[in-house]
Amino acid sequence: MANSDMKAxxxxxxxxxxxxxxxxxxxxxxxxxxxxxxxxxxxxxxxxLAAIIALxxxxxxxxxxxxxxxxxxxxxxxxxxxxxxxxSVLAVIIGLYFxxxxxxxxxxxxxxxxTTVLPNTPILVVGSMYTITIGYIAYHGLEGICRIAHLxxxxxxxxxxxxxxxxxxxxxxxxxxxxxxAGVNHIxxxxxxxxxxxxxxxxxxxxxxxxxxxxxLRWVGIWSIVVPxxxxxxxxATYNMVxxxxxxxxxxxxxxxxxxxxxxxxxxxxxxxxxxxxxxTVAIVRMGMSLWAAxxxxxxxxxxxxxxxxxxxxxxxxxxxxxxxxxxxxxVNLVETYLxxxxxxxxxxxxxxxxxxxxLRRRGxxxxxxxxx
Amino acid sequence: MxxxxxxxxxxxxxxxxxxxxxxxxxxxxxxxxxPSKENPTTEPSADAADxxxxxxxxxxxxxxxxxEEGSPVRRGxxxxxxxxxxxxxAIEDYVQQAQREEDTTRQPPGQDxxxxxELAEVKRELSALFHLPANKDVIVREFVVGRGxxxxxxxxxxxxxxxxxxxxxxxxxxxxxxxxxxxDTSRRxxxxxxxxxPGNQIQLVETWQGVxxxxxxxxxxxxxxxxxxxxVVESKGWEHRSVNLPRTExxxxxxxxxxxxxxxANTGLVRAFLRSERLVTEIxxxxxxxxxxxxxxxxxxxxxxxxxxxxxxxxxxxxVDYLPDSGLLEQFIEDNPGxxxxxxxxxxxxxxxxxxxxxxxxxxxxxxxxxxxxxxxxLWTMVQSPEDAFLRFPFGTFGRIIRWVALLAAFLLPACYxxxxxxxxxxxxxxxxxxxxxxxxxxxFAVIMEVIMMEFAIELIREAGIxxxxxxxxxxxxxxxxxxxxxxxxxxxxSPLLVIVVAVTALCSFAIPDYGLSYAVRIxxxxxxxxxxxxxxxxxxxxxxMLMVRLAVMKSFGVPLLSPITPVTPSSRDVxxxxxxxxxxxxxxxxxxxxxxxxxPITRPWSPYTRKAARRNxxxxxxx
Numbered sequence: 001m002a003n004s005d006m007k008a009x010x011x012x013x014x015x016x017x018x019x020x021x022x023x024x025x026x027x028x029x030x031x032x033x034x035x036x037x038x039x040x041x042x043x044x045x046x047x048x049l050a051a052i053i054a055l056x057x058x059x060x061x062x063x064x065x066x067x068x069x070x071x072x073x074x075x076x077x078x079x080x081x082x083x084x085x086x087x088s089v090l091a092v093i094i095g096l097y098f099x100x101x102x103x104x105x106x107x108x109x110x111x112x113x114x115t116t117v118l119p120n121t122p123i124l125v126v127g128s129m130y131t132i133t134i135g136y137i138a139y140h141g142l143e144g145i146c147r148i149a150h151l152x153x154x155x156x157x158x159x160x161x162x163x164x165x166x167x168x169x170x171x172x173x174x175x176x177x178x179x180x181x182a183g184v185n186h187i188x189x190x191x192x193x194x195x196x197x198x199x200x201x202x203x204x205x206x207x208x209x210x211x212x213x214x215x216x217l218r219w220v221g222i223w224s225i226v227v228p229x230x231x232x233x234x235x236x237a238t239y240n241m242v243x244x245x246x247x248x249x250x251x252x253x254x255x256x257x258x259x260x261x262x263x264x265x266x267x268x269x270x271x272x273x274x275x276x277x278x279x280x281t282v283a284i285v286r287m288g289m290s291l292w293a294a295x296x297x298x299x300x301x302x303x304x305x306x307x308x309x310x311x312x313x314x315x316x317x318x319x320x321x322x323x324x325x326x327x328x329x330x331x332v333n334l335v336e337t338y339l340x341x342x343x344x345x346x347x348x349x350x351x352x353x354x355x356x357x358x359x360l361r362r363r364g365x366x367x368x369x370x371x372x373x
Numbered sequence: 374m375x376x377x378x379x380x381x382x383x384x385x386x387x388x389x390x391x392x393x394x395x396x397x398x399x400x401x402x403x404x405x406x407x408p409s410k411e412n413p414t415t416e417p418s419a420d421a422a423d424x425x426x427x428x429x430x431x432x433x434x435x436x437x438x439x440x441e442e443g444s445p446v447r448r449g450x451x452x453x454x455x456x457x458x459x460x461x462x463a464i465e466d467y468v469q470q471a472q473r474e475e476d477t478t479r480q481p482p483g484q485d486x487x488x489x490x491e492l493a494e495v496k497r498e499l500s501a502l503f504h505l506p507a508n509k510d511v512i513v514r515e516f517v518v519g520r521g522x523x524x525x526x527x528x529x530x531x532x533x534x535x536x537x538x539x540x541x542x543x544x545x546x547x548x549x550x551x552x553x554x555x556x557d558t559s560r561r562x563x564x565x566x567x568x569x570x571p572g573n574q575i576q577l578v579e580t581w582q583g584v585x586x587x588x589x590x591x592x593x594x595x596x597x598x599x600x601x602x603x604x605v606v607e608s609k610g611w612e613h614r615s616v617n618l619p620r621t622e623x624x625x626x627x628x629x630x631x632x633x634x635x636x637x638a639n640t641g642l643v644r645a646f647l648r649s650e651r652l653v654t655e656i657x658x659x660x661x662x663x664x665x666x667x668x669x670x671x672x673x674x675x676x677x678x679x680x681x682x683x684x685x686x687x688x689x690x691x692x693v694d695y696l697p698d699s700g701l702l703e704q705f706i707e708d709n710p711g712x713x714x715x716x717x718x719x720x721x722x723x724x725x726x727x728x729x730x731x732x733x734x735x736x737x738x739x740x741x742x743x744x745x746x747x748x749x750x751x752l753w754t755m756v757q758s759p760e761d762a763f764l765r766f767p768f769g770t771f772g773r774i775i776r777w778v779a780l781l782a783a784f785l786l787p788a789c790y791x792x793x794x795x796x797x798x799x800x801x802x803x804x805x806x807x808x809x810x811x812x813x814x815x816x817x818f819a820v821i822m823e824v825i826m827m828e829f830a831i832e833l834i835r836e837a838g839i840x841x842x843x844x845x846x847x848x849x850x851x852x853x854x855x856x857x858x859x860x861x862x863x864x865x866x867x868s869p870l871l872v873i874v875v876a877v878t879a880l881c882s883f884a885i886p887d888y889g890l891s892y893a894v895r896i897x898x899x900x901x902x903x904x905x906x907x908x909x910x911x912x913x914x915x916x917x918x919m920l921m922v923r924l925a926v927m928k929s930f931g932v933p934l935l936s937p938i939t940p941v942t943p944s945s946r947d948v949x950x951x952x953x954x955x956x957x958x959x960x961x962x963x964x965x966x967x968x969x970x971x972x973x974p975i976t977r978p979w980s981p982y983t984r985k986a987a988r989r990n991x992x993x994x995x996x997x
Binding site: 011013014113117118121126129130133136137140141143144145146147148150151152266267269270271272273274276277280281284285288 | 793796797799800802803804908909910911912913914915917918919921922923925926933935938939940941
């Protein structure tokens with residue numbers, strides 16, 4: 001492919017920032033509500049346990065890639081193992097997954113905007129603005145997305161930590177008790193079913209050849225799983241210390257609810273508008289990245305010479321798909337059921353399956369083959 | 374009945390008035406780019422003389438009717454316009470006209486043609502080249518060398534050459550202080566260049582190109598009869614502004630001189646700051662009608678060679694008639710000319726250019742432009758002031774923080790004001806919100822209209838302020854301030870709080886050191902303003918993302934505009950804050966210089982504190 005995206009080389013820090021932002025976005029969506037609904041007071045443990053599962057899978061996939069398929073991404077591994085047709089099918093399947101995921105996130109964030117910031121604006125207008133922006137960002141390629149993520153990373157960290165600390169006045173640590181909430185088995189089940197929020201495992205298998213230093217990818221994966229896990233855990237713990245678990249499982253937009261109660265005197269109050277910059281920019285990076293990934297995978301699978309012309313069409317498709325659910329409840333339900341719970345099959349299942357099959361077929365020689373190539 | 378003369382004059386039709394009116398389009402064909410049509414301003418073809426003769430005939434026919442024959446096409450066009458009056462021509466006019474035509478038919482020599490040996494031929498070709506005698510700027514001074522033995526002539530441009538130099542260093546030694554023996558005529562230049570001309574810069578040329586280049590550059594060219602060479606004596610001496618204070622980049626502490634409208638003075642200023650034998654100044658020439666010198670300065674052995682080659686490649690690719698200023702060159706060589714954000718640093722400070730050269734940048738000086746360019750540039754450089762380096766690092770850092778805040782405020786303050794008052798009023802403390810509501814009670818416009826009116830007024834004052842004469846400047850400033858500040862509020866057109874917002878925004882935009890960036894901020898502010906009026910913070914956030922991603926992929930001569938922040942590249946601490954001078958031992962690695970190390974890691978070996986810090990930095994760098 002004669003596309004500049006195909007030659008993009010991304011530095012380690014930019015990749016870490018992009019992956020961290022990508023995963024952390026779920027903090028501002030329905031993940032806290034879903035985790036609380038399943039584990040009640042112990043919801044903060046869910047992202048930590050899910051991160052352990054994701055980390056174990058990532059380390060396995062990474063070690064297999066390093067050992068047998070050094071410098072190859074998941075599509076190349078599939079082509080090498082099962083042939084070009086299987087590689088194309090896999091690329092299209094993962095591309096569709098990212099496309100649907102973008103549509104789901106777009107709908108949720110569009111609903112947040114219409115319910116909190118612009119109540120009189122039709123969702124069509126809000127969604128179309130998102131579509132134009134993510135299309136523009138995805139059009140600038142992986143380098144642009146990763147660099148903007150690196151710039152926004154401090155805003156995310158300061159914003160998320162600041163939000164938690166500014167609500168300290170309302171913390172009630174006793175609301176985190178009982179420590180195991182709904183029970184250990186519920187926590188483990190929630191962790192297993194929500195582990196797919198760590199979609200960066202799949203994303204890393206795709207951007208593997210674009211890393212400036214392929215050896216540093218392991219650290220990228222570890223950091224981008226650990227940092228969001230702690231961010232999510234901290235945020236959910238704060239959320240559950242401020243609002244009782246029985247109530248938080250009903251809230252669709254925890255960040256807004258938390259920001260709204262900030263009151264540090266008459267001059268620092270009602271800060272929810274300030275946090276618009278935080279969640280809108282993070283959402284843009286998340287959707288821009290997944291849209292780019294979808295376009296990239298379609299281009300790989302369908303042998304398009306370039307990704308850029310497809311991006312406006314795919315952005316429009318995402319917008320159209322995002323409007324299919326009748327309401328936000330249905331949209332959240334679809335995302336949680338199909339893209340997160342069953343999405344684990346795509347996020348973890350496909351990479352594990354492919355690298356395992358590939359390593360069984362080719363015992364060793366990955367590095368040498370790459371070197372010869 | 375006798376009709377009075379003034380009434381007769383009213384009804385008299387005097388077509389001579391119409392005939393005497395100058396109409397440019399009569400002489401110019403409709404499509405000058407169409408080679409099939411004749412263009413009277415150029416004669417590129419081999420049949421030029423024939424065409425000229427033919428046209429001369431047509432002109433004669435048009436003017437005097439002496440020539441009966443003409444081109445059928447022209448005759449057809451003439452018929453279409455109707456018959457033209459035929460008038461007799463006075464004999465003096467006719468002679469002058471014939472002389473002019475003879476002059477125009479005389480072909481100037483080609484630039485690559487060799488010089489003739491005979492002085493008469495030299496004079497004839499000089500006349501053709503410089504359009505003499507019509508061109509009064511070019512002076513041809515004939516004289517004899519060595520007490521009447523060798524006829525010679527000197528050519529120079531009045532006003533560009535120093536008359537004192539010509540009189541005392543060229544004419545006087547050649548005419549009065551020389552004693553030459555008759556010798557082989559072709560070797561007459563040897564004694565002249567070796568013994569008679571005391572000029573410190575001379576050059577022997579053998580083609581007309583060298584002669585023309587020398588004369589138009591202010592040098593004096595001396596021809597001697599019998600020689601196929603001419604000697605170009607450096608005698609530049611045109612009037613120009615002396616080295617003066619910087620007008621847009623003033624500092625409290627640091628050098629106070631700026632570039633001026635003298636090419637050589639500018640290169641000399643840079644060299645005076647950076648006294649290095651490795652500082653190379655390559656001079657290129659741009660322009661077809663008028664040549665402009667373009668100096669490319671870099672440090673040999675330090676600056677990336679491919680960067681130097683790329684700069685020269687882009688400059689040499691420029692094919693224009695005339696390049697008057699560095700501002701135009703910038704547009705020819707920058708990576709994204711359509712972008713609002715500049716990708717080349719323009720500065721009037723020689724010390725800044727010297728510093729950037731020492732970092733590994735390439736400097737470009739253009740003709741008589743008082744601004745030099747430095748490439749490549751990153752966004753952060755445009756928010757830095759030269760003074761940051763001259764002050765101690767806490768002060769430099771403080772200044773930078775102030776400028777970053779100013780940049781953000783200049784971008785976003787009016788947009789945020791509109792967004793908050795329209796969409797996010799809950800975040801304003803109640804008392805303040807009531808005050809805003811009270812102040813806006815009398816205002817009959819929407820907030821966005823108010824802001825746009827005020828911003829427009831500020832932009833108007835700023836634009837007019839550039840052209841207001843110094844004598845009335847303060848008065849107009851007071852009037853403007855009164856109208857905008859006091860009268861508009863009292864008339865109920867704007868709210869007092871808005872005046873504060875707009876004034877602070879204007880102050881912030883003046884705090885941006887780079888003029889190009891300041892312009893970009895001014896334009897983008899309006900875009901943000903309109904978006905904020907429709908969608909509040911939501912639109913501002915989206916627009917910020919789009920702007921950031923655009924900046925993230927932009928490059929200046931191959932260097933990402935946001936380096937070294939993203940992509941992350943090793944560099945001394947000199948981006949958001951100003952690092953300690955003694956610890957800034959690395960050049961920016963995005964410049965890919967031939968020498969990465971700027972100074973020793975331990976520059977204060979006698980200080981235990983800085984020694985320890987330097988070792989810590991070294992250890993950290995090695996671990997990376």
